[in-house]
Amino acid sequence: MAGIGVLRPDQVPHATEFVDRMVEMVGELVDREHAYVTSDGVYLSVDAVEGYGLLAHQSLDDLVAGAGDRAVVGEEKRHPSDFALWKFSKPGEPSWPSPWGEGRPGWHTECVVMSLDLLGDGFDLHGGGLDLAFPHHENERAQAVALGRDFAHHWMHNGFVEVSGEKMAKSVGNFTTLTQLLETHDGRAYRVLVLQAHYRSPVEVTPATIGRAEATLQTIDALARRTEALADMAPDESVLDAFRDVMDDDLNTPRAMALVFETGTRINTLLDAGDTDGAGPLLASWRSMLSAVGLDPRDSSAEVVPDDVEALVRARDAAKVAKDYGLADQMREQLVALGWVVEDTPDGTRVRRG
Template structure:
């Protein structure tokens, strides 16, 4: 059974959907004002792999992820570029989905834009004001966090030491941690009408309305990056609790992407855009980097690690290419007792332990090649079939390897095959060693042999 770390409780819990086989999950999506960076890539890949694994286990995943298309950062960026904020948001939203396609990310079943939910946001804010847990100030409507009994539970820290993330922090609020539900319009800003005054929604209100509007008041999982745990997710939870919703059963947060030990982010100016990363490397290499680190751990991304991941991908591709003929051969039976897939699933069931699951894949590749070399095609086919299934779960579909082999190496490989056919195994082994010394490997296949770089 799959167990996941619940950030709210601080421990691993069994995943038990509220309405099986449906699994309802909401993941905080992008604020579209710039190119996505590789930290965003980690986020979408983390939840893409969770979704793929849930579907592998037979769940029907109802996956919703929003697009924040009205926000302070969008307005400021548009002002600097003399653009309309919505036009700017649409431009970067289109870029976002293009990069997600390059990463082979499954698109959410629902991808709501905040601006399409203004009416529902206004209704929710009015309900909170009417119940006495929110109040109208001179610059907007604020949530009174003192009215939420367990406010701070998700943050798991002493909130007396936490400064409010709101820029207009003190004079408009009853206490510093109160947060904006609705911001009154300033000159030349996007604005919508409301009973409290013209303005626009606060960020924390948007996700509550969209998640519950699509998935219902109670759903299975809410996810995002560790930086969203507080204040964003805590503030979402506060509103939902004040409304009497069960809201998310599991809160799941992934670690940061780091550059030399420092969190990578747009605000720090140390990010590499996802576009740059995917232009330089096979997009699957970044996915492999992500799965080699546990989702709750920091992820270091360097050129050296990206090149190492590219090399590792090559081994997976070569294995898939070598095993292709026996996978298609109906005369080679599968061994139903193969245990690799159960070890892979055990790792994934343990809080998505993708590093352990990935190690199992590479061990299976090694064992599959060894089985093929000794003529045990049944074991080789079994391992190849299960590796293909595991790679699909991780979103690592194999690619085709095209290599240019020098004529002298190709000639040695041909002489080796002739020696083997003549049963001159000593000569065949000597030729194999020559090939290996030159930096190449020769592998036998059902059709004969193939040569690749070692």
């Protein structure tokens, strides 16, 4: 997680620790007569849920019609779309006690209980992949509604990570773990890729797109290096306002990133002209935006330049002063061969890891 700049959650609840609460909730639904007991479990009655199918963009009738042959009304289910809140266990299966019999929780009761317990009623956002909208999230919402509780105010369903236009999934076998990715690539590249696409859209993640994102990062890191000695000033509020505007517009991170790049270009232009004071506020807002999207410029100060490389750099500077460019170029080639990127600056040769 740290490799791609994702913060740890404050809470990492385990469903097994909330079984008692789930049983309580199911009991409450039964008491309210929004759930009923059958021979194999406890079911939620979707007729009791205002707007069931909202997240799936389907009416109850559509759901039944669309299910075709699969719309088999369980012998005891009152409605084909009714779903299990508690499922009686078969011998040998893990189970917990309940007033209705030994069993295990059904559809996402843990999500409902844990989010309401830990976040409280009426929390802001509920996220998840597009594929979870139905039935997973639909059924979560259904339970909360049947309970009369105020659930998530906003649902955000993100598009898939795709490879050649196909959903990346274990079952498809086009699966790359982030751990694998981090072995050979800058973890920030994945973040750049995700930021440059809208969250609701699919993102193409392939070696090619990751590689391009790394190239993008190089320009960000280059500006960070160029400005690392510059102190923070008061940020340019007009830039930050524009940033907030696009982020407030359904989290339009691609626009936000465009603003980051455009601001970077403005800073470079001012620095080229020697206008450090003019670049200061823009730089502060640039840093602020990068921080907001969780992209940290690579810290080059931690990079250790070995003595032999340093000696070569000094020797090359001496050769340049002596205008022995043939020797200087030869030394540059040596440095490049050793894996260093060589940049000439007014202060002499600078090297960094390529």
